[in-house]
Amino acid sequence: MPSGLPLSVDAMGGDHAPNIVIEGAAIAYRKQPQRSFLFFGDEKKIGPLLDAHPGLKAASTIVHTDEFVPGNEKPSLALRRGKNTSMRLAIEAVKDGKASGVVSAGNTGAFMAMSKMIFKTLPGITRPAIAGIMPNVHHDVVMLDLGANVYSDAQELCEFALMGDAYARAVLGIEKPKIGLLNIGSEDMKGHEEVRGAANILREASNLLNFIGFVEGDDITNGEVDVVVTDGFSGNIALKSSEGVAMFFYRQLRTAMESSWAGKLAYLIAKPAFKQLRIKVDPRRYNGAMFLGLNGIAVKSHGGADGKAFANAIKVAYELIGANVNEKISQELNRLAPLMVTGVEHLFADIDHSEFANT
């Protein structure tokens, strides 16, 4: 059930703002014309773009500001001097109850830092994480963290696991999500201390969570897993590597089809099949990552997103709002309270530190 409040949008974030932002909103609006929007940014730029979409224009309010967060600005600097930026004002509108959630394609670090400062973390959560959806042969998979944290200890990985669990239940509608810890081997002895420690905790909580153990990189797309839990460094690398390969593959396919008359003819004959493939593997369909663990809904779009991709980030935001994802996470935190107060130290006792690093 969508909220009646408008969605708050940082119209100045991303490589092609505000054009693709308005274009994306127009696409999203055409699909769900009951939506409304609060755009933060330069009125002189946003206004004329909205004129091209009268329906969207009627459902939109522009809040003018000259300032925006540059794409490469340090988050600490953006926090200090970014009080009147489109990003900051867009987040505050949610905090002030004027909007149901916020979407930005701007500087990820600044967006996370500001969201964390303004929304605060949910009770019981140490660190927020960035969660996204990846395609899998069976269904969609939730993966987190995608880059909010470069280091994560065992306890934090467990928090990611339960936030991912709540996300998969609330948004993907999976009753008992299968949770896997990303590692470099499926045997228990592999991996570094943090993942082995997290596995020990999650294994003890098998009555609370459906923890299936370690998964490897290829299980993200080919495995029997619904939630892939990892630290932000590995998660970001897995995500970007996957996007790179998808783009590489698609380009190779196009080259193969364009390099001969037979290929061109085949393409014409099977255009719907190629289109179906494109839809299935198009990274734009997966654009829109949520900052999980905050007391407010913030969705990050790729900085290089086009209108179609930005429209998907808006769709993700509305799904999260409609699913009351943060309420579900809070309920999940209560349900899993026994897991979160477990002392971590004694669980490390059975890890043999003398073992080879790569075993």
Place this chain on the structure above:
Amino acid sequence: MPSGLPLSVDAMGGDHAPNIVIEGAAIAYRKQPQRSFLFFGDEKKIGPLLDAHPGLKAASTIVHTDEFVPGNEKPSLALRRGKNTSMRLAIEAVKDGKASGVVSAGNTGAFMAMSKMIFKTLPGITRPAIAGIMPNVHHDVVMLDLGANVYSDAQELCEFALMGDAYARAVLGIEKPKIGLLNIGSEDMKGHEEVRGAANILREASNLLNFIGFVEGDDITNGEVDVVVTDGFSGNIALKSSEGVAMFFYRQLRTAMESSWAGKLAYLIAKPAFKQLRIKVDPRRYNGAMFLGLNGIAVKSHGGADGKAFANAIKVAYELIGANVNEKISQELNRLAPLMVTGVEHLFADIDHSEFANT
């Protein structure tokens, strides 16, 4: 120039050994019939398989042993009690001057631990790394470490950089390989201490190495980089994620083509184009990862390799042997000695630890 010595092969390693091992050797032998092989393993199983390939049989010697390293055995255990295993004997044959290099599809951790113990590391190298080849839109890319080490400090990452440099020069024939450090953002302020520390060292060595800075996951396949340097945890996850997406994409393509008459017709018409695509993206073409930094050539095949993939691992081994890759690494270590003795600590001075983790 290939060595006249035979290649040492662990015939019992991998999920489908010894069948795919002999099948792979037969494929490799057909392409280069001047090669010879030393197979270690169960004579009763290897013998009948060789009978099917008289040419290969004439170029092969079987060294019988009943023992082999189980795929899930802890490396420490394999080291202690694996003295008569096919893997151990195959490695020792190289050490004893009876073979030019060794190939195994067996237990990665055990193969690395045994190779390290028997070959020893090259002078100046702290930790060996696993290096492999990945496809890129421009050319092939060397990536390391792919899983030998779960943690790597700044100095170790720099050692990987120079080993990767030597590999790219010796095997890929690139004069000044462009070296990138895998990170979660291209701005200098991003990433964790280890990668930022390594970047500081490598930047100071710009007269010795062509360091291009940080690269992200999608640069592996789409970027302007020849050598991608990372720790074994992230590297393994990047590799496996990429393989997963490639398989996913290929299956989706097949499904799209098979799900309609138009698709089937298109496939028939453009079969050569599809075949060309398959060859370009087939992970088997990239099978065969080298243990870099050891005083001996050891190549690891995927455990699940088929004959064609195993043949590629043999090809990789012969390329490395022919290129004298270890001699080149030693020369590179001498050339880069100034880099390796640089104190690391003072280079950390300019890192702002108070900065947000994800900035």
